[in-house]
Amino acid sequence: MCGIIGVAGSAGGTREVLLDGLANLEYRGYDSAGIAVDGGASRERNAAARGGIDVAKKEGELSALRRALVGETIDGSVGIGHTRWSTHGPPSDRNAHPHTDGAGRVAVVHNGIIENHESLRTELEAKGVAFSSDTDSEVVPHLIAEALARGADPEAAFREAVSRLDGSYALAAIVEGAGAIFAARHDSPLVLGIGDGANYLASDVPAFLEHTRDVVYLEDGEFAVLTADAWRVEDASGEPVEKEVQTVEWSAEQTGKSGYDHFMLKEIHEQPKALRGCLRGRVDELDGCVAVEGLDGLEAPAEVQFVACGTSYHAALYGAYLLGDAGVATAAYLASEYATSQPPLSPDTLVVGITQSGETADTLSALRKARGRGAETLALTNVVGSTAARECDHVMHLRAGPEIGVAATKTFSSQLVGLNLLIEELLPDASRGDVRELVSALRDLPAQVQEVLDDSRAADVVDEYFGAKSFFFVGRGVHYPVALEGALKFKEITYEHAEGFAAGELKHGPLALVTAETPVFAVVTGDGENARKTIGNVKEVEARDAPVVVVTDGVSDAAMYADSVLEIPAVHERTAPVLANVQLQLVAYHMAARLGRAIDKPRNLAKSVTVE
Structure with missing residues (x-):
């Protein structure tokens, strides 16, 4: 879902590190993006950031934020960035992260849901705090600012604010002049990237993979402090926690x-x-x-x-x-x-x-x-x-x-x-x-998948049924989950109506929806009882004028009753679902491409769903 990136120590290049990191997290899904930098390069540019923290955030894709930053001089040595997937409040500039306190001295990004935000908001408003967003997250910078006003140092203020939160969170905060990022997690992922001359944090490793492959995973209840040349992790009571630095096997090139x-x-x-x-x-x-x-x-x-x-x-x-x-x-x-x-x-x-x-x-x-x-x-x-x-x-x-x-x-x-x-x-x-x-x-399966990829007619099948009203996917036994997955992939990236069924359930209701404009994809392999019964279901929809596409290994006579055929090799019954699934993935992909959909970032969806 939401994405977090932070960097401490990238003097003169923080802005680009943050923007590139957010670009690497776009796959998680988002509807707005923003960055905050403690550097003071253009403090007067943003009225909301009256202190030394500059903030820029925009509804929409990251490209909108980049356009907003053209000609701006936001930069510094410490910064945080965020891509938001809306939960509290609609997508808008004002609801985008980072959020700040009233004086612009504190900036915070947050993944998760703060369950007691309403009571905290009421308490803060009673003290004269003015909120500028609809989000649950905005209570955090105000709580930090309140502790700072009482004389707490930045780290203590951050800890005090976190202690008052109920719910799930991955939090990162910067405070004017502190030269550090303060972070904490509970039920939402956060990982540190250990670099040379700079340290990073993110909700997922690809955000900083081009800078370092050495990582430290935070556990629930842990706090982290990052500066340019140091990092440390402590538990809720302030005791140091020994953390293993792991090296990620993936390279930046693999994520391209x-x-x-x-x-x-x-x-x-x-x-x-x-x-x-x-x-x-x-x-x-x-x-x-x-x-x-x-x-x-x-x-x-x-x-x-x-x-x-x-x-x-x-x-x-x-x-x-x-x-x-x-x-x-x-x-x-x-x-x-x-x-x-x-x-x-x-x-x-x-x-x-x-x-x-x-x-x-x-x-x-x-x-x-x-x-x-x-x-x-x-x-x-x-x-x-x-x-x-x-x-x-x-x-x-x-x-x-x-x-x-x-x-x-x-x-x-x-x-x-x-x-x-x-x-x-x-x-x-x-x-x-x-x-x-x-x-x-299993040993032969990778080569067989390659064979399907090389020979698939999925693009031709898409041409035949482009413009259809609905798409049904059916299978029995081990192919029932493949039918469900085929329908899910199709609806996820094409935005067209698709449903998956156990083939035997068609006559218990779904047949009422079958028309000449409802292509039915049926997975049929082998020639056992499941294959024979699925062929019977194919005949049922064919009798109601529905076009039929069978994904088959040719062992049965299923192809005789089909309008189109997607072939897979005849293999072990436990590996056949993998091959059938590849054909259906290609069908979904080519249909989405024909429709011009945002295939890698389908609307309203996120790669990693980190809220319940």
Whole structure:
């Protein structure tokens, strides 16, 4: 969601570091952007910044902020920036971050939601404080200013303000003349970048990756102070916290488009590489076994509960199907529902949180509640050092590399492959069936994905059905989650109406919506019972004049009943969903491109959803 960038020590270049950092965070989704710099280069330019802090912020895209800064001389040695995704108050210049106190001596950026902001606002207004925005965040600079007025030093004033907040926050503040950034986190991610002659902070690593790959992840309740040549982390009581400096494997080049028109298209084409990364060192075809590092002590659970949101929830449904088919009691829950319904837990329940970023607020909340009730927890995530990775009892990293596009692509494919590996670790040997066959199929999968990418007719299919009113996606068994994901990708980036269904449910209501202007995408592989029944569903919609597109391996006669065909190789039943999904990703992408949509930054959406 919202993005934070801060830099201490970039004398003479702070402004550009902040703007570039915000550009690197655009993928998170936003509706306004702003920066604040303590330098005094043009103090009289901005009436709202009557002190030494210069502030510039604009509704809309980052380009609007850049235009507003043309000819301005804002710069200095310490600064913070922010991209806002609206929660309290509509998108506008006045609601954009950073927010300041009345005198312009304090500037603050904030991710999260301050739940007690109304009572704090009422208290401050009673003391004569005038607010200039509708946001919950603005109470923070006023609380800091109030403490400064009582004689507190900047760090103490920041700590005092934070102590009064309820809710979730990643906060960064600068105070006129302090030469430092003060930061704190609770239920919202914040990471430090340790540089040479400058130190950084951000809500996500790509913000400063071109400057340093050495990072320190803050935990809930920790405070950080950054200056040009030093950094320190303390707990809520002020005691020093020893932090490990980690080196991120990603490079700045990996987060670029590499010549592709969009990050999404690049990441779709990176899937062979991503899957190789997920599999590397974890499968042994000679011995026909799977071994995932870090999971050695994980015993076979009596029950598994998956918690996830959005695309990750579709992966959870896939995992639940595989485990259920192996005789393990399994359920997949939307994390937002799990956190409030609290399904029964047995002493041997394993709760698996699937989250691309490792920072998804609903999933973290579900995992924390499960752990608080005595469950063992495991995170399946792509981000090393993320909150989920640090807090769970076990973690399995996807190793898919950075994903910038808001619509998840390579991470979903990696989640499906990762779940296959995880399940082989969880199940006792007697339940595994022919692991050697699966290991061989997983080894071949990256090359098969490349084959689909090279030969796909998705762009031609889009040409055939451009202008249709609605789009349905159907599948059975392991292809039901793929149908849901295909519809989600389509609606996310095309803004057209799309729905995914279990194929057998068409006749229980959705057929009422089927017309000649409703293309139906059906996933059919193999020639087993699921394939035969799905072909029956294809005939049902065909009888109602709906055009049919089948994604098929050609093993069955599904193509005979289709108006268009998207082919995939005939493969193992557990890897076929990955290939079918690639075809549907390409359909969504090409339709969105035809429609001229903002593919990497779809409206109203964010890459990392860090509020519940």
